[in-house]
Amino acid sequence: METVPTVKKRLRPFQAKWQQFWSEPWFAIATIILAAAILIFIVAPVFAVLLKSFGIGTGQLTFDYYKEFFQASYYWEALKNSLLSAIITTVVVLFLSINIALYVTRTKNALSKSFKGIALLPLVAPPFIFSLSLMILFGRSGIVTDYVSDLFGGQFSIYGFWGVVVAQIIGYFPIGYMLIESTMRNSNADLEYAALDLGSNQWKTLGTVTLPLAKSGIIKAGLLVFVMALADFSNPLIIGGGEQFLASEAYLLVVGQHNLELAAVLGVFLILPSLIVFIFQTYFLKDSNVGTISGETGSQNVPLSKSVKAFVVTISSMFIAFILLMFIMVVLGAFVKIIGINNTFTLEHFNNETGWDSLSMSLYVSFISAILAAAIGILQGFLFARKPIPGKKLFEFLTLFGLAVPGTVMGIGYVLIFNGPPFFLTGTVMILVLNMTFRKIGVGMEAAISKMHQIDTSMEEASSDLGAGPYKTFWKVLVPLMVPPFVAGFIYAFMTAMVSISSVVFLISPDTNLVAIYILNLAEQAKVGLASAMSFIMIVIVLACLGLLKFVEKRTGIRI
Template identity: 60%
Template sequence: MISENNENVLIERFKNRWKQFWSEPAFAIAAIIIAVLLILFILAPVVAVFLKSFGIGSGGFTLQYYERFFQTPNYFRALKNSVSVGLISTLIIILISLPFALYVTRSKSVVSKAYRGIALLPLVAPPFIFSLALIILFGRRGIVSSFLNDTFGIEFSIYGFWGVVIAQVLGYFPIAYMMIESSLRSINANLEDASHDLGAGQGRTIQKITFPLASGGILKAALLVFVMALADFSNPLVIGGNEPFLASEAFALVTGRQNLEMAAVLGIFLIVPSLLIFLYQTYFMSAIDTTSIDSTSGSENLPLNTKIKSVTFVISSLMVFFIVTMFFMVIAGAFVKIIGVNNTFTLEHFSDRSGWKYMYNSVIVSFFAAILAAGLGMLQGYLTARKNIPAMKFLEFIALFGLAVPGTVIGIGYILIFNGPPFFLTGTVLLLVMNMTFRKIGVGLEAGISKLGQMDVTMEEASSDLGASRFYTFRKVVLPLLSPAFMVGFVYTFMTSMISVSSVIFLISPGTNLASVYILNLANQAAIGRASSMSFILILIVVACMGLTKWIEKRSNIGI
C-alpha cells in the first residue's frame, strides 16, 4: 500500500512537472531543440568515438584495438611523446608565467603595460604560427641554421620533440599568463602588507603568501595548458618531424589508412585526461578558492624590490623578445621573396587566389557559426538561469564540455556520425558551421548567464504585471539587455573559428577548404612566403575581433 502511494505521488509530480514545462510552449520547444542539437553535435560524436574504439559499429565488442595500441611501439611512443610534451611545456609555461605576471601586476611602468599587451599576441594567431616562425629561423634552411652551418659547420634543425615543446610554450603561454595574472590581481593587498609589517622580506612574502593565495588560479592554468598541449594537433604536424604524437597519428590513421577504429583508440587517450580535468575544475575546484578577495582586492600592492624586479624583468623581457621575434619573422616572410635567402620586397605572395578563396570561406563559415553560437548560447543561458526546465544543468554541462573536447576527437566523431546514413554531411559548409558553433556555444552560454546574474529579475516581473506575455517580455525586455552577451559570444566564436584547425581539417573538401587549414598545408609544403602572407591577413582579422571584444567587455562589464 505504501509503495502504491509513493508511485501515485511520483506520477502526480511528473504530471505537474510536465504541465509546468509546457506552460510556456515557445520556451519548451526551444529547450527541446537545444537539447537535440547539443546531444547530436557534442555528446553523440564523443560517444561514437568511444564505441568505435571497442569495435562497436564495425563488428562486435572487442578489445583488440586497445591491445594493438599497446603492442605497437609507434602508438605507445605517440602517447609517451604527447604526455611528455604536455608536462614539459606546462612546467616551462608556468615557470615563465609566474614571474611575468608578478612583474606586470606589481609594476605601473609603461614597459609593464606594453609587456601585458605583447603577452596576449599569440591569441590572435593560428595555433601553428610559432612552428612556422621557428622553421624560418631554425629549419633545415632557416636563417639561424644556415648561419651556424656556414660559419661554424654546425648542422642544426628545430624539427622534432623539442621543436614542438618550444612552439607550444610560445603558443600557450598567454593562456596560463592571463589566469595567473587575474589571480595575482585578486589577492588582498593587506595580507602582503601585514607580512611585510611583521618583518618578512618580499621574497618570503611572495613564497609564503602571494603564490599560495593564487594557487587555485595557478593550478587551473596548469591543468588547462596541459590538456591543450596534450591534444595539440597542428604543431606536431608542422614541426614534429618524424616523431609521432597522438593527435597527428590519429589524423594519419583517418586520412591515410582509413583506420577509424585505431584513430578512435588514440582519440580516447586524448579525451580521458580532458574529461577528468574538466570534471575536476567544474565540480571540485569551483568550490575551492584560495584567493582572498574583498573590497580591498585589486588595490595597490607593494612595489617589487630591486632584486626581484630585476629577475622578473629579465624573464619577462626574454619572453617578450621571443614572441615579438616570432611574429616579426612571419610578417617579414610575407613581404619578401624568400626570407633569409632573397629579402627583396614583394607583394606577390598576396596574389594567391586559392588563399583568398579559402579566406572568404573562413569568413563566411565563421560568421554564421558565430551567429548561431552566440544566439543559441544566449537562449540556453536564459533557459538555464530563468526557467525551471528539466535537465538544463545537464545541457549546460554538455555545452561547456564542448569547449574541453579535443578537436581531433570531435573531428573523428563527426566522420563517424555524418559520413553515413542517416546523415551525409561531411565536406559540406553546413557541417563546418555546426562544428564551429557547438565547439564554442559554451562561451555564449556563460556570457548570457553572467549578464543575467547582473540583471534584476524585477524588470521582467514588472513587464508581466503590466500584462505582457512572458515571450513578449523576453523579446522586448530581456533580449535588448542580453545584446552585450550576444556580441561577446559572436566575436569570440568568429575570432577562434577563423584560426581553428584540429577538428575542421577532418571535415573539409576541396571546395570547402578554410584559410587556417590551407596555411597549415602550405607550412608543411615549406611554401613559407604564401603561408606567411595568409597568416598575416588572418592575424589582422583576429586582432580586429579581439579589439572589438575588449571594447564590448568594458562597455558591458562581462569578463571573457
C-alpha cells in the same frame, strides 16, 4: 513495499515541475530542441569515437584495437611524446606566466602595459604559426641555423620533439597567463603587506603568501595548458620531424590509412585527460580562490623589491622579445621573396587566388558559426537562468563539455556520424558551421547566464503586470538587454573559428577549404612566403576582433 499513495506522493514534486516546465510551451519546445542538438552535435560524436574504438559498427565488440595500440611501440612512443611535451609545456608556461603576471600586476609603467598587450598576441594566430616562425629562424636552412653553422660548423635543426615543445609554449602561453594574471591582480594585498611587516623578505612572501593565494588560478591554468598541449595537432605535423604524437597520428590514421578504429583508440586517450580536467575544474575549482574572493580591500598590490623585479623583468623581457620575434618573422616572410636568402621586398605572395578563396570561405563559415553560437548561447543562458528545466545541470555540463573535447576527437566523431545515412554532411559547408557552432556555444551561454543574474526579475514582473505575455517580455525586455553578451559571444566565436583547425581538418573538401588549413598545408610543404602572407592577413583580422572584444568587455563589464 511502498503503497500506491506513497508512490504518488513521491511523484508529485516531479509532476509539478514537469507541469511548470510545459506552462510556457514554446520555451519548453525550444529547450527540447536545444537538448536534442546538444546530444547530436556534442555528445554523440564523443560516444561514436568511444564505440568505434571497441569495433562497434564492424559487427562485433572487440578489444583488438586496444591490443594493437598497447603492443605497438610506435603508439606508445606517440603517447609518451604527447604526455612529456604537455608536461614540459605546462611547467614552462606556468613559470613564465607567474613571472610576467607578477611584473604586470605590481608595476605601473609603459613597459609593463606593453608586456601585457604583447603577452596576448599569440591569441590572434593558430598555434602552428609559431612552428612556421621557428622554421624560418631555426629550420634546416633557417637564418639562425645558417649563421651558427658558418660560425661553429655542424648542423642544427629545430625539427623534432623540442621544436614542438617550443611552439606549444608560445602558442598556449596566453591561456595560462590570462588566468594567473587575473588571479594575482585580484589577490588580497593586505596579507602580503602583513607578511612584510612581520619581517619576511619578498622572496619568502612570494612563496608563502602570494603564490598560495593564487593557487586556484595557477592550477586551472596548468590543467588547461596541459590538456591543450596534449591534444596539439598541428605543430607535430609541421615541426615534429617525424616524431609521433597522439593527435597528429590519429589524423594520419584517418586520412592516410582510413583506419577509423585505431584512430578512435588514440582519440580515447585524448578524451580521458580532458574529461578528468573538465570535471575537476567544474566541480572542485569553481570559485575556490580565497584570495580573489576576499581581495577587495582597497590596497594596491605590493611593489616588487629590487632583486625580485630584476629577476622577473629579465625573464619577462626575454620571453616577450621572443614572442615579438616570432611575429616579426611571419611579417617579414610575407613581404620578402625568400626570407634569409632573397630579402627583396615583394607583394607576390599575396597574389594567391587559392589563398583568397580559402580566406573568403573561412570568413563566411566563421561569421555564420559565430552568429549561431552567440544566438543559441544567449537562448540557452536565458532558459537555464529563468526556467524550471529538468536536468538543467546536466545539459549545462554537456554544453560546456563541447569546449573541453579535443578537436581531433570531435572531428573523428563527426566523420563517424555524418559520413553516411541519415546525415550525409561530410565535405559540406553545413558540417563546418555545425562543428564550429556547437564547440563554441558554451561561451555565449556562460556570458548570457552571467548577464541574466545581473538583470532584476522585477523588470519581467513589471512587463507581465502590464499585460505582456512571457514571449513578448522575452523579445521586448530581455533580448535588448542581452545585446552585450551576444556581441561578446559573437566576436569570441568568430575569432576562435577563424584559427580553429584540429576538428575541421577532418571535414573539409576541395570546395570548402579553410584558410587555417590552407596555411597548414603550405607550411608542411615549406612554402614559407605564401604561408606567411596568408598568416599575416589572418592575424590582422583576428587582432581586430580581439581589440573589439576587449572594447566590448570594457564597456559592458562582461568577460569572456
